Amino acid sequence: MDVSLKVKAGSGVCVTGENGIGKSTLLRCVSSLQQPDDGEILVFGGTPGATPEFWRAVVTTVEPPTWYPGLTVREHAELVCRAHGQDPDEAGIDEALERFGLAGHGDAIPPSLSSGQKQRLTLAVAMLRPSSLLILDEPEQRLDPDGRAEVAALLAAYVADGGSLLMASHDDTFAEASGAELTTMESLSAVTP
């Protein structure tokens, strides 16, 4: 499918559409995790790649997460913050875990969490570290209604602070609450010349 999409810096776009239409493939291509058959993708004016500079600017959750052995939930969050030069005290790790309903699980190892909690942890870590573009694949999945509202508010704040957001979702209410402009895969392919 030919697709044309532009996400302005400091704005959010949410792609909707039925299963299998290519939302995740689009996100994977933008994240450089998959090569498109044809065409051009530019992220911040350059080709997306495997460089450390790219991954310091971009955070994605389109891949299944993996966890380090023998490292607790809180230590995973601290590790990522420290790798980006953040002070663990000022980064607000405890607040983030609290906000994502993981405050009581700081000492657990991530594989022992439920799938919803793992999803929350991935999002918590993704949003803790500094970034300029968030690429999220159905971030509302496996979250309960309260969790959805919380995450949507955080995403809206991220965009309001100047971050860019590209996500795929099946939940229009969630997408609107997160400050993203809704668009369908069909409309993206329709504008292709």
Next chain:
Amino acid sequence: MTAVPLAPVRRWILRRQSAHRERGATAGNIYFTVLFIAIVGGMLHKQLAVVFWPTHPNASSLAAASLTPVLFGLLYLALRRFGPLALSRPAASWLLPAPVSRRRLLLPSLRLTAIVAAIIGALAGTAIVGHAAPRSLDGSAIALLASGAGLAGIALLLVALAAQAGGRWGDRLDAVVSLLLAAGLAGLVTDATTDHPVAAGGWPTAGTLVPLVGAVTLVVGLLFALAVRGLARTPNERILESAKTAGALFDSAFGMEPSFLTDMIERRYWAHRKLRSVRLPARLPILVGQDLLLVARRRRRLLWLALAAALPVLLEDAPHWLIAVAVLIGAMLAASTAGGNVKTDAGNPMLLRLLGLSSRDSVLQRMWVPGVLAAAWSALALGLLSALDELPPGPWWALGLALGPVGAVAAVRRARVGFVRNELLPLDTPMGTVSTGPLVNALIGPDALLLGLPALVNIVQNQELTWLSVLVQAAVGALGARAYLAGTTATDRVELHAQR
């Protein structure tokens, strides 16, 4: 609820399964196994004799007394690790929740494990007798001692079985057995470093052994019957856990993919640990701090490593190249204590992307802790060998320290290896077809130990060690580590493997 008879169900399953098999496949398998044992036994009969029945008894009473806890301790710990009671995965999913007699369902597994435990126990007993007993001991006494050892194997199985069903005392007993094993190894090392006379008399005659072995048979038989009666009380979750182990074992064997088993053991280890979050050390590079935390959480393994540094002493009578190889492999194993993090990154670079570090930075940081572990271990091992005068004079501990980078490169290379490549061409040999994938996979990592060649040459030469030799090894190790970093990582790439 009435229990459904199990035998017809099993017969039906067997019939269905055999319908998918070629005719005569089972007979062919048995034929092949017997032939294999006969050929390998024929080829290795001299080596087997050295292990089980040397021409003259050559062990002191200390060595014999130390071998006993080592061999039987290993048997017990292996039984505990694998169950001992396990079901195949299909049986665990379909028959365990079915209304069939639990005892009958588990009995075949118990029977098979008992036979294996008895055979291993008897072999261990024969080996100990063969090394320590005078050749004047008559055949019936030897047979009785071997049967007693076989019974001891079954008794250990029964204890392991009770521990599988029971509570926390099982873990404590494991710790005690580990201690006995360590004490046995310490005894062997002590024996190797001092001159003890070969054990002579004091062996019981057949006359005294008959009532003793008879009584043990009676007791073990009685306990076995009790265990069979109590079989139904084994908790489901324990059987399911063992079924997973058995499944992973078969997957590893048939898929020739040892990582299935090692990964499962690793996952299970951490799942059973209770952790408390700590702050990562602020002064160290971030990944070094993380590796350090991982190692600090494996204190028991560190203790075993420290004890294992004495094991090369056991090779005092072996050719020196074997001691050198043992030290190099030990350095790699010590370094790989911290290998779990690199392995995670090599399997899925998702966390590396989140961290935003270049592969050069991350692998460099990940080599520090393995390097220190390898250096400390080899310094301890070579220092001990030198202190016990097994090596000529010289700063051997320093040569050990110089092996740090070698162990680090080998361990990190091993951790990055990934799955076995089963698509590699098989080799046809006169002994049959050998698949090269697992062979190549097994060599990746240990091949980097070639960087320890200067140390190997020094140990083999058996001459006084000079500081120049230490310097040469240090330089080769450091250059090798640098070349490894330059060749397999990049500053403009996050993933450990270049994208294809």
